[in-house]
Amino acid sequence: EAGVTQSPTHLIKTRGQQATLRCSPISGHTSVYWYQQALGLGLQFLLWYDEGEERNRGNFPPRFSGRQFPNYSSELNVNALELEDSALYLCASSPAGTSGLITGELFFGEGSRLTVL
Amino acid sequence: DAKTTQPTSMDCAEGRAANLPCNHSTISGNEYVYWYRQIHSQGPQYIIHGLKNNETNEMASLIITEDRKSSTLILPHATLRDTAVYYCIVRPTGNQFYFGTGTSLTVIP
Numbered sequence: 001e002a003g004v005t006q007s008p009t010h011l012i013k014t015r016g017q018q019a020t021l022r023c024s025p026i027s028g029h030t031s032v033y034w035y036q037q038a039l040g041l042g043l044q045f046l047l048w049y050d051e052g053e054e055r056n057r058g059n060f061p062p063r064f065s066g067r068q069f070p071n072y073s074s075e076l077n078v079n080a081l082e083l084e085d086s087a088l089y090l091c092a093s094s095p096a097g098t099s100g101l102i103t104g105e106l107f108f109g110e111g112s113r114l115t116v117l
Numbered sequence: 118d119a120k121t122t123q124p125t126s127m128d129c130a131e132g133r134a135a136n137l138p139c140n141h142s143t144i145s146g147n148e149y150v151y152w153y154r155q156i157h158s159q160g161p162q163y164i165i166h167g168l169k170n171n172e173t174n175e176m177a178s179l180i181i182t183e184d185r186k187s188s189t190l191i192l193p194h195a196t197l198r199d200t201a202v203y204y205c206i207v208r209p210t211g212n213q214f215y216f217g218t219g220t221s222l223t224v225i226p
Contacts, residue, residue: 033214042216042217042219043204043216088158090160105163106153108162
């Protein structure tokens with residue numbers, strides 16, 4: 001069974017540009033979570049999608065946005081890139097949303113490293 | 118979201134048990150304790166979770182105090198591959214996970 005896959009692995013952009021990161025959850029998982037991890041820091045919660053809806057977002061400006069598609073894959077968009085957006089962006093999936101949670105375990109991908117120059 | 122407090126770093130000799138503490142004094146009755154680890158620049162990996170009772174799996178044991186205000190993750194025989202950042206997370210059912218800064222465990226040969 002394939003795990004959570006993220007693309008691209010690495011992305012280099014310049015200030016002011018837009019970045020799009022993609023995530024495919026494990027088959028059967030309906031929830032997708034996005035986290036930002038700046039160098040040397042912990043994971044900061046960005047967004048949570050379940051069944052195509054945004055369920056919650058962390059303390060990030062509106063230029064961080066995303067969506068979840070009918071096949072439960074997800075996209076994270078970062079507009080007007082700033083230098084401090086340089087980070088590892090991690091996607092995770094879980095089997096269910098707010099109800100019917102079994103273990104609540106998150107399965108993480110290997111991340112997309114965004115560098116803003 | 119409930120907060121957790123972990124030591125910034127710890128060392129452990131290879132082959133010995135690694136005991137990683139976590140304080141979660143504001144934990145509520147329906148909140149689970151989860152442990153994840155992150156090996157350098159990889160995605161975090163689930164280790165174990167529990168609510169009230171102690172738990173054990175092939176990776177580790179989780180000891181939760183009776184008042185649930187703290188817990189300890191135990192790696193029974195630490196190996197060099199266990200060197201990682203370990204995150205203790207308190208999570209209510211149905212809500213997202215908030216990771217702190219974790220404990221950086223270094224296993225020493």
